[in-house]
Amino acid sequence: MTVLAVAEHRRGELREVSLELLTVARQLADDIEGEVHAAVVGGPVEAYAERLNREGVDTVHTIAEGEEFNHDVYTQAVAQLTEAVDPAVLVMPNSVNGLDYAPAVAGRLDRPLVTDVVDLSYDDELTATRELYGSKVETTIDVHADRAAVTVRPAEWPAAEGTGDATVEAFEVDIDDAAVRSTVTGFEEVGGGDVDITDADVLVSVGRGIGEEENLDIVYDLAEALGATVSASRPLIDNGWLPKDRQVGQSGKVVTPDVYIAIGISGAVQHVAGMKGSDTIVAINDDPNAPIFDIADYGIVDDLFEVVPALTEQFE
Incomplete structure (x- = not known):
């Protein structure tokens, strides 16, 4: 069994939450005695893969589609990779981008999705912790499914450290251009x-x-x-x-x-x-x-x- 973490980048920089996701994935992989797979979509994927090659990561998948985030491309690419890897848990960032494509991917693959997670464990099934009412209350959710997806709140886990010996693999996706209905035209602070x-x-x-x-x-x-x-x-x-x-x-x-x-x-x-x-x-x-x-x-x-x-x- 594997855990798949999807990295995030913006304007040529791999975001810190990507390395935090690797820590989450390694923790879950240890629970299920499985492997950690990471993925990065678009941009200078080889450079991103080098940064994602941290201790505890087994495989990094690169998907060379576009430069910046695009909802339609990410939804198709992440869904296709997830079907190929078949991870027990798909881990994505609880960010503006992550919350954009995560529900679409989960819906397409018919996986339960838990968002804004602050703690995770896996013992026969996934258990996720979320905070409610302005972080005044914690709630624990048992996911009764053998395949699940989560978005993880940034800054709740330390960034993965060290240098690993992960295998870097290019993953070819079949993007339906007719289904790509949006495009990035620029950034405004x-x-x-x-x-x-x-x-x-x-x-x-x-x-x-x-x-x-x-x-x-x-x-x-x-x-x-x-x-x-x-x-x-x-x-x-x-x-x-x-x-x-x-x-x-x-x-x-x-x-x-x-x-x-x-x-x-x-x-x-x-x-x-x-x-x-x-x-x-x-x-x-x-x-x-x-x-x-x-x-x-x-x-x-x-x-x-x-x-x-x-x-x-x-x-x-």
Whole structure:
């Protein structure tokens, strides 16, 4: 038996979630004593295959169809590969693209689909865990089928590491051009974003505790001293103090920096869902009972208007 993970790329770059999917696939393959197969559709597939050749991956399938994501091409290509490989579990990213083609593939192959999964195991049948009500409740789903499909939430698993010795195989697909009804004509950044906070190694994130927009200056000063990127929780975005592309959280972006400094952020579950995968979390809040301290590696209970300038001075 096998587990098949479908990688994701955008504008010439393999996305980090692709390597996380390999970790998920290896975990499931160990449960069923099977193999891990990875697939990449379109773009410079040989270069992507080299990055996907991580420890624990047995085979990488390359499908040279197009350059960027296309719903109709992906649906046909992934469905045809899945029929050929016949994996026990088809693993896809819970991303804009993944949620576009995953239901179509599952429907075409008559496989049950579980989306936005945060934990998985396989013991005679697949068991998937999802979060509901703003991540306040976890629910466990037993999939009563010998073949299933899932989409996995980014940043819930570590990226696969090491160098593997996978076999790389080109897979020929038969695309019905008449069924390809859409095409990619270009990309437009939402809100004209100047940075991608998902790529930042260090994020200085600010919440409603900052009080007024003019107080953001001390946050920018700290970020400059650290060589960090500024992000924010939703209230500041709603106020128009920072652009939408800087929002961290369930309705914003999921980030996994090396260091995440939360300034004046209480730690609502919607925000935590977007940053809990950070390697090191530092929280600054004057409320000792703020939920952010439950997940912080380091916590400072004090007035941020005293702490942040003091940190800036030390780092300068």
